[in-house]
Amino acid sequence: MSVIHPIVAVTGSSGAGTSTARIAFEHIFHRLHVRAAYIDGDAFHAYSRREMAKAVRRATIRGENFSHFGPGANRLDRLEKLFAEYGDRGTGETRRYLHDEIEAAEFDREPGTFTDWAPIESDTELMLYEGLHGGVVTDQVDVAQHVDLMVGVVPTINLEWIQKIRRDIDVRGYAPEDVAKVILRRMPDYVRYITPQFTRTDVNFQRVPLVDTSNPFVARDVPNDDESMVVIRFRDPAHWAVDFPYLLTMIHGSFMSRPNTVVVPGTKMRMAIEIIIGPIIRRLLEQREAALSR
Numbered sequence: 001m002s003v004i005h006p007i008v009a010v011t012g013s014s015g016a017g018t019s020t021a022r023i024a025f026e027h028i029f030h031r032l033h034v035r036a037a038y039i040d041g042d043a044f045h046a047y048s049r050r051e052m053a054k055a056v057r058r059a060t061i062r063g064e065n066f067s068h069f070g071p072g073a074n075r076l077d078r079l080e081k082l083f084a085e086y087g088d089r090g091t092g093e094t095r096r097y098l099h100d101e102i103e104a105a106e107f108d109r110e111p112g113t114f115t116d117w118a119p120i121e122s123d124t125e126l127m128l129y130e131g132l133h134g135g136v137v138t139d140q141v142d143v144a145q146h147v148d149l150m151v152g153v154v155p156t157i158n159l160e161w162i163q164k165i166r167r168d169i170d171v172r173g174y175a176p177e178d179v180a181k182v183i184l185r186r187m188p189d190y191v192r193y194i195t196p197q198f199t200r201t202d203v204n205f206q207r208v209p210l211v212d213t214s215n216p217f218v219a220r221d222v223p224n225d226d227e228s229m230v231v232i233r234f235r236d237p238a239h240w241a242v243d244f245p246y247l248l249t250m251i252h253g254s255f256m257s258r259p260n261t262v263v264v265p266g267t268k269m270r271m272a273i274e275i276i277i278g279p280i281i282r283r284l285l286e287q288r289e290a291a292l293s294r
């Protein structure tokens with residue numbers, strides 16, 4: 001953790017909506033004039049798409065489990081190094097995973113490959129990580145210890161799968177049966193490495209559908225914001241001075257389901273992120289300014 005170089009991690013599974021939630025964070029940073037370094041979790045995959053396919057085939061032959069959710073397929077050592085170094089000095093290295101033709105063309109590379117490792121932008125006030133492993137702890141690494149504010153984006157699992165399936169088919173060009181296979185293969189690592197992070201998060205945003213999603217593998221559409229609610233759970237509301245009466249007044253249709261949990265209409269998710277996270281970011285920046293001026 002670092003007062004001078006704070007780290008905010010938005011953590012969620014594949015298809016959870018972390019990239020979508022990042023937009024709300026960008027709005028907050030824009031409004032508060034924050035210079036942020038943005039880190040995409042996919043940059044820390046260990047293998048290119050082709051190498052990953054080979055590694056999965058090898059693991060399958062050996063009867064082992066292998067997936068992007070687990071430590072074997074990611075450079076969690078480099079992720080922890082980046083978090084430690086950023087917290088210490090505001091520096092570190094990252095790269096980009098080029099998902100599609102458009103991203104790859106920009107760097108004259110193949111889709112499913114990486115750019116080279118390079119220093120992150122200099123002179124930033126805060127780092128925002130968005131990806132799979134912002135709160136991960138294994139035998140080898142403890143990424144979570146470096147994070148100042150950890151946010152979970154966690155739809156109910158059927159909804160998460162529908163979001164992933166639709167995105168992978170419609171945008172990334174995968175066949176439905178291949179997406180289902182990936183979901184199945186990732187399940188042991190999902191339980192071991194993804195879900196434990198959500199007990200470490202400071203705030204979780206859980207989108208809950210209000211329509212029938214009982215068979216995600218045949219759902220044609222992602223339930224939209226009108227067809228969902230968002231359950232927002234704070235680990236320690238007092239620590240972040242969460243003003244529940246203010247939230248309930250500002251967000252029409254919201255209510256509390258537990259002393260540390262607010263429920264808001266799906267249409268208000270982005271607004272809720274901005275109203276809840278905005279003051280926390282302001283506080284991190286004030287602490288930073290105070291420490292710098294000492």
Ligand SMILES: Nc1ncnc2c1ncn2[C@@H]1O[C@H](COP(=O)(O)OP(=O)(O)OP(=O)(O)O)[C@@H](O)[C@H]1O
Pocket residue numbers: 012013014015016017018019020021131163164166167207222223224225269
């Ligand atoms: N609140 C929402 N309402 C409707 N659709 C959503 C919502 N949040 C996310 N989605 C959809 O779900 C899909 C996955 O979202 P997104 O790309 O943000 O996930 P991700 O967590 O970044 O996944 P990955 O890590 O695999 O890139 C996208 O098609 C997105 O449009």
Ligand SMILES: O=C(CO)[C@H](O)[C@H](O)COP(=O)(O)O
Pocket residue numbers: 013014015042045049068097099112132172
């Ligand atoms: O886990 C993921 C994102 O969080 C993706 O599945 C991962 O980045 C691999 O992408 P692709 O299948 O397009 O090579």
